Structures are given as C-alpha cells and as structure tokens.
Amino acid sequence: MPHAGLMDADALGPEEAALQQAKLHIRAGKRRLRQGKIAAGVVTLYDALFNAMQWYIFAPERRGPLSIDSGDDLDNEVTVYAILTRSGVLDGRFDYAVFAALVEEALHKELPGYDYSGMLEGLESVFTQLGVMPFDEGRLPPEDPSTY
Numbered sequence: 386m387p388h389a390g391l392m393d394a395d396a397l398g399p400e401e402a403a404l405q406q407a408k409l410h411i412r413a414g415k416r417r418l419r420q421g422k423i424a425a426g427v428v429t430l431y432d433a434l435f436n437a438m439q440w441y442i443f444a445p446e447r448r449g450p451l452s453i454d455s456g457d458d459l460d461n462e463v464t465v466y467a468i469l470t471r472s473g474v475l476d477g478r479f480d481y482a483v484f485a486a487l488v489e490e491a492l493h494k495e496l497p498g499y500d501y502s503g504m505l506e507g508l509e510s511v512f513t514q515l516g517v518m519p520f521d522e523g524r525l526p527p528e529d530p531s532t533y
Contacts, residue, residue, distance in 0.1 A: 399439075399443055400440060400443040400444055403436045403437075403439045403440035403443060404436070404437075404440040404517065405525075406432075406433075406436045407433045407434075407436035407437040407440060407512075407517050408433075408517065408520050408522075408525055409525060409526075410429050410430065410432045410433035410436065411430065411433045411512065411517070411518070412522055412525060412528065413429050413528065414426045414427075414429035414430035414432075414433055415430075415505070416528070417429055418430075418501050418505065421497075423491070423495065423496040423497065423499050423501060424490075424491035424492075424494065424495045424496050425491075426501065427487055427488055427491040427496065427501070427504070428488060428491050428492060430504075430505075430508055431484070431488045433508075433512070434462070434484075434508060434511065434512075435462050437511075437512055437515050437517045438462060438465045438466065438469060438515065439465070440515075440517065441469065441474065441515050441516070442459055442465060442468075442469075450472065451468055451469070451472045451474070452468060452471050452472045453468055463481065463485070466481045469515075474514060474515065475511060475514050475515070476510075476514065478507070478510070479507040479508070479510060479511050480507070484504065484507070484508075487504065
C-alpha cells in the first residue's frame with residue numbers, strides 16, 4: 386500500500402490518518418497511471434476515495450449537517466457517497482457506479498489501453514469538493530520509488 390511506512394495512523398488519529406492516507410493514495414494512484422499500471426492506479430485511487438469520504442464524515446462539524454438516515458451504514462462507501470451527494474457536498478456528476486465497476490474489473494485484470502483521463506478528472510473533482518484537493522505534495526513524506 387502506498388502509505389506503508391509513511392505514516393503512523395495511531396499517532397495521527399482516525400480523522401487525520403484517513404486524510405493522510407487519501408493524499409498518499411492520490412499521489413501514488415496518479416503515478417501508477419502515468420507508469421501504465423492502470424489497474425493498480427485505479428484500485429489505489431479507489432482507496433483514496435474511500436479514505437477521503439471517511440475523513441469527511443469523521444469530523445463532527447462536517448458530519449452534523451449531512452442528511453444521514455437511521456439505517457445508513459457509514460462504513461459502506463456506496464452509502465457514504467449517496468449521503469454526500471444528497472447532502473449537497475458532492476454535485477453527483479461523478480458516476481460512482483461506473484467507477485465501482487471499473488474497480489471490480491481492475492481487481493481481476495490489467496486494463497491496457499484504458500483511457501483514464503475522464504475517470505481521473507471526475508475523481509479530482511470529487512476530491513476537490515470534499516476539500517482533500519488541492520494539497521501540497523511537498524508536505525507529504527517522500528515517496529519510495531521502489532514501491533509498486
């Protein structure tokens with residue numbers, strides 16, 4: 386995982402650890418895409434999205450205004466994406482279902498030739514709406530180039 390050895394989740398606490406992990410995975414996911422490791426990049430960006438959404442709902446000041454129903458499972462990324470969309474945090478233009486299907490495919494095979502530009506643009510929009518992007522990569526721990 387791109388965050389292995391680069392952060393101490395216990396020292397950061399759940400909210401800051403989720404934010405740090407999201408940023409580290411955004412950086413690594415983009416690098417993997419540029420390197421042609423498309424499936425690995427897609428899966429890494431999925432993890433970044435999951436952590437970014439968890440970070441958003443961890444903070445009481447962000448969570449309080451959300452439209453959360455009593456039966457909502459806040460550990461389920463599909464549910465959290467729906468909550469963030471119906472609450473107006475996300476504009477809903479990113480097609481989460483299409484992305485989830487792509488992630489499922491990427492878990493089972495490489496995706497040579499896949500044009501990831503639209504997916505990446507959509508994800509960057511979501512990260513920006515959540516407040517995770519933009520961020521200064523120079524403030525992150527240096528990436529180990531030997532990691533996959």
